Amino acid sequence: MTLAVDPGNVASxxxxxxxxxxxxxxxxxxxxxxxGVAMSSVSRVLSGHPDVSPRMRQVVMAAVRELxxxxxxxxxxxxxxxxxxxxxxxxDIANPVLAEIVTGAEKRLREAGYSLLLTNSEGNxxxxxxxxxxxxxxxxxxxxxxxxxxxxxxxxxxxxxxxVPVVLVDRDIPTGVRARSVAFDHAAGMxxxxxxxxxxxxxxFALITGGPERPARERRRAVEETLAAxxxxxxxxxxxxxxxxxFGRRATRQILASAFRPTAIIAGGNMLMQGALLAxxxxxxxxxxxxxxxxxxxxxxAEVHQPPIAVVxxxxxxxxxxxxxxxLGELEPGDADRPDPPQQVVLPTEFVARASCAPAP
Amino acid sequence: MTLAVDPGNVASxxxxxxxxxxxxxxxxxxxxxxxGVAMSSVSRVLSGHPDVSPRMRQVVMAAVRELxxxxxxxxxxxxxxxxxxxxxxxxDIANPVLAEIVTGAEKRLREAGYSLLLTNSEGNxxxxxxxxxxxxxxxxxxxxxxxxxxxxxxxxxxxxxxxVPVVLVDRDIPTGVRARSVAFDHAAGMxxxxxxxxxxxxxxFALITGGPERPARERRRAVEETLAAxxxxxxxxxxxxxxxxxFGRRATRQILASAFRPTAIIAGGNMLMQGALLAxxxxxxxxxxxxxxxxxxxxxxAEVHQPPIAVVxxxxxxxxxxxxxxxLGELEPGDADRPDPPQQVVLPTEFVARASCAPAP
DNA sequence: CTGCCTGCTGGAAAGGTTTCCGGGACGAGG
DNA sequence: CCTCGTCCCGGAAACCTTTCCAGCAGGCAG
Numbered sequence: 103m104t105l106a107v108d109p110g111n112v113a114s115x116x117x118x119x120x121x122x123x124x125x126x127x128x129x130x131x132x133x134x135x136x137x138g139v140a141m142s143s144v145s146r147v148l149s150g151h152p153d154v155s156p157r158m159r160q161v162v163m164a165a166v167r168e169l170x171x172x173x174x175x176x177x178x179x180x181x182x183x184x185x186x187x188x189x190x191x192x193x194d195i196a197n198p199v200l201a202e203i204v205t206g207a208e209k210r211l212r213e214a215g216y217s218l219l220l221t222n223s224e225g226n227x228x229x230x231x232x233x234x235x236x237x238x239x240x241x242x243x244x245x246x247x248x249x250x251x252x253x254x255x256x257x258x259x260x261x262x263x264x265x266v267p268v269v270l271v272d273r274d275i276p277t278g279v280r281a282r283s284v285a286f287d288h289a290a291g292m293x294x295x296x297x298x299x300x301x302x303x304x305x306x307f308a309l310i311t312g313g314p315e316r317p318a319r320e321r322r323r324a325v326e327e328t329l330a331a332x333x334x335x336x337x338x339x340x341x342x343x344x345x346x347x348x349f350g351r352r353a354t355r356q357i358l359a360s361a362f363r364p365t366a367i368i369a370g371g372n373m374l375m376q377g378a379l380l381a382x383x384x385x386x387x388x389x390x391x392x393x394x395x396x397x398x399x400x401x402x403x404a405e406v407h408q409p410p411i412a413v414v415x416x417x418x419x420x421x422x423x424x425x426x427x428x429x430l431g432e433l434e435p436g437d438a439d440r441p442d443p444p445q446q447v448v449l450p451t452e453f454v455a456r457a458s459c460a461p462a463p
Numbered sequence: 464m465t466l467a468v469d470p471g472n473v474a475s476x477x478x479x480x481x482x483x484x485x486x487x488x489x490x491x492x493x494x495x496x497x498x499g500v501a502m503s504s505v506s507r508v509l510s511g512h513p514d515v516s517p518r519m520r521q522v523v524m525a526a527v528r529e530l531x532x533x534x535x536x537x538x539x540x541x542x543x544x545x546x547x548x549x550x551x552x553x554x555d556i557a558n559p560v561l562a563e564i565v566t567g568a569e570k571r572l573r574e575a576g577y578s579l580l581l582t583n584s585e586g587n588x589x590x591x592x593x594x595x596x597x598x599x600x601x602x603x604x605x606x607x608x609x610x611x612x613x614x615x616x617x618x619x620x621x622x623x624x625x626x627v628p629v630v631l632v633d634r635d636i637p638t639g640v641r642a643r644s645v646a647f648d649h650a651a652g653m654x655x656x657x658x659x660x661x662x663x664x665x666x667x668f669a670l671i672t673g674g675p676e677r678p679a680r681e682r683r684r685a686v687e688e689t690l691a692a693x694x695x696x697x698x699x700x701x702x703x704x705x706x707x708x709x710f711g712r713r714a715t716r717q718i719l720a721s722a723f724r725p726t727a728i729i730a731g732g733n734m735l736m737q738g739a740l741l742a743x744x745x746x747x748x749x750x751x752x753x754x755x756x757x758x759x760x761x762x763x764x765a766e767v768h769q770p771p772i773a774v775v776x777x778x779x780x781x782x783x784x785x786x787x788x789x790x791l792g793e794l795e796p797g798d799a800d801r802p803d804p805p806q807q808v809v810l811p812t813e814f815v816a817r818a819s820c821a822p823a824p
Numbered sequence: 825c826t827g828c829c830t831g832c833t834g835g836a837a838a839g840g841t842t843t844c845c846g847g848g849a850c851g852a853g854g
Numbered sequence: 855c856c857t858c859g860t861c862c863c864g865g866a867a868a869c870c871t872t873t874c875c876a877g878c879a880g881g882c883a884g
Contacts, residue, residue: 201562240578405741
């Protein structure tokens with residue numbers, strides 16, 4: 103068995119003192135000439151092909167080192183039809199949750215030899231479809247998508263056309279789209295949070311959340327169903343918008359200004375939580391006394407807040423890693439030891455009760 | 464003047480009902496055949512070359528639409544020697560500051576037609592050099608780097624070898640490296656913060672900061688110089704480590720446990736600030752009464768904290784945008800209206816006094 | 825009418841790699 | 855001695871574009 107050698111990783115400077123200026127990056131051609139062999143032989147040595155004599159390997163590797171040759175991944179990708187790159191389009195990298203997912207996915211993919219092509223859609227579905235197309239033209243081997251709007255018609259159409267494997271993160275798979283997905287069980291955490299508030303006597307709720315799609319819809323439904331199941335005249339006003347600090351702030355201001363102020367606010371999203379806390383603070387409302395509050399994702403702000411903020415939390419990086427693995431499952435030829443991975447992964451969420459949830463007045 | 468047409472953006476599905484299965488993505492060859500012209504003509508039409516008759520343009524575009532042709536950027540990059548992609552290696556994407564810088568840079572580069580190849584070094588300089596090499600082999604047109612360690616010998620060596628334009632963000636340019644940089648004037652903000660604390664009577668300081676390099680060193684020097692200039696017996700213990708929440712927490716615990724507890728803590732970095740606040744909170748220390756505190760970067764946590772945290776703040780996305788523009792200045796042929804951009808950009812920082820800085824006991 | 829220039833087009837090379845295929849050398853078996 | 859098979863190696867096509875160059879037709883001036 104012959105090991106493939108990877109000249110790309112040699113950090114050593116070429117032995118040859120090629121002074122700056124002339125030396126255009128040497129190609130395989132130069133290596134072949136210098137070693138006095140054919141290009142095909144160089145290629146075989148470098149790619150670990152079995153039909154290579156020890157002597158050949160030696161002379162080629164010497165030439166490679168002397169010239170400091172590093173293969174051109176562009177040409178390689180073109181010829182092989184595989185680029186070892188995956189596209190990741192995300193609705194907002196500045197969102198710490200998404201950033202952590204990207205981190206996890208990048209790490210896992212890097213370990214498997216893939217690079218990440220990152221695009222940011224700024225919550226704009228038009229950019230999503232543009233990016234999907236762009237990444238395909240760049241010939242990525244696969245796509246990981248955290249879509250701005252999973253049901254945008256253009257987006258769905260684009261998704262249907264995609265030829266490479268796709269993994270959706272925390273989004274439902276639109277009908278007619280061949281994809282895998284990793285999602286969180288937001289409902290479980292939200293249900294627990296709502297029940298907790300109910301037990302503490304709350305009946306008037308406000309929920310701040312994103313649009314009508316996956317992560318927001320799950321949360322909303324969990325809250326509504328839990329309240330309905332409880333009967334008891336519990337009621338919840340819904341504030342739908344986008345997952346941004348700004349909307350969290352605006353919605354909270356609106357809630358505080360309303361005639362019938364709820365006794366409990368649930369912020370369904372970490373950006374919304376930050377915005378809500380800023381607004382509550384600006385209004386001088388004492389969280390945990392005048393009003394109870396539940397947020398999402400256990401950021402430092404939740405723990406440090408006075409009083410500490412109860413949150414629905416989850417293992418964020420796990421989602422990134424899971425997404426990468428789902429994709430790798432499709433990209434790498436099925437290893438025997440890794441039987442076909444599931445099409446969908448659902449990760450748990452958990453409610454953490456803290457002092458921000460007080461008994462209802 | 465002829466406009467270049469970009470078939471990549473057509474979101475319309477091909478007129479031709481090419482049923483799934485057979486149709487391998489059509490190439491320029493298929494388009495040429497269908498239009499009954501030569502490939503060179505197709506290329507000319509698509510790239511906006513002037514030597515194209517109206518009739519030619521029409522028939523080619525028709526074929527393009529019918530087949531749903533989208534050019535292969537890999538082959539294009541190979542032939543043109545330009546990939547319209549830039550590599551961005553960052554020490555930690557999960558750091559909200561870095562995430563925002565990436566966001567800004569991505570947006571600006573995208574507008575200019577470039578894609579972002581993102582790699583995460585996890586604070587490991589070895590990964591930095593690996594990534595620099597990898598990105599070069601992927602033939603990126605330029606590099607934006609937020610290095611793990613700007614003075615790591617391997618890193619510096621790798622940097623010296625790089626052939627494409629490089630922009631360093633918030634790092635000093637090692638000697639012998641041809642690069643531009645965008646950095647923050649951390650010293651100004653830190654000086655203001657320190658002076659503020661001095662005026663309030665503090666003499667015993669603790670500074671938590673990163674390693675011996677750029678962003679940390681600047682901050683440290685500013686604090687030390689300001690204290691030295693004040694005379695007055697002011698003193699500061701330095702806690703050097705890495706820019707992570709965990710180190711912020713550990714260092715703060717250590718500070719609180721020390722025999723001579725300082726009256727003011729400065730956290731030089733947003734992750735450190737988060738960690739410090741968590742530790743202070745866990746220890747039950749009342750910030751702004753028992754101890755004064757200054758953090759970095761105006762995250763929501765600083766504003767919402769009770770009492771609000773005084774911080775040194777700065778315009779983060781601006782750094783990303785500036786980095787992108789510095790790079791574009793080198794990548795795009797010098798426009799007349801945009802005279803040679805500066806080699807280095809320094810962005811200001813500003814101290815925001817808040818209640819976390821109390822008079823010294 | 826000739827010559828030249830302009831406008832447009834097609835053919836082919838080039839960019840850097842991988843892979844298929846054919847073939848030479850050599851040992852073994854008949 | 856011939857054939858066959860194995861082991862290696864070199865040549866060339868292929869991947870998908872762009873770009874250079876040559877050529878052809880037509881217009882215009884001389």
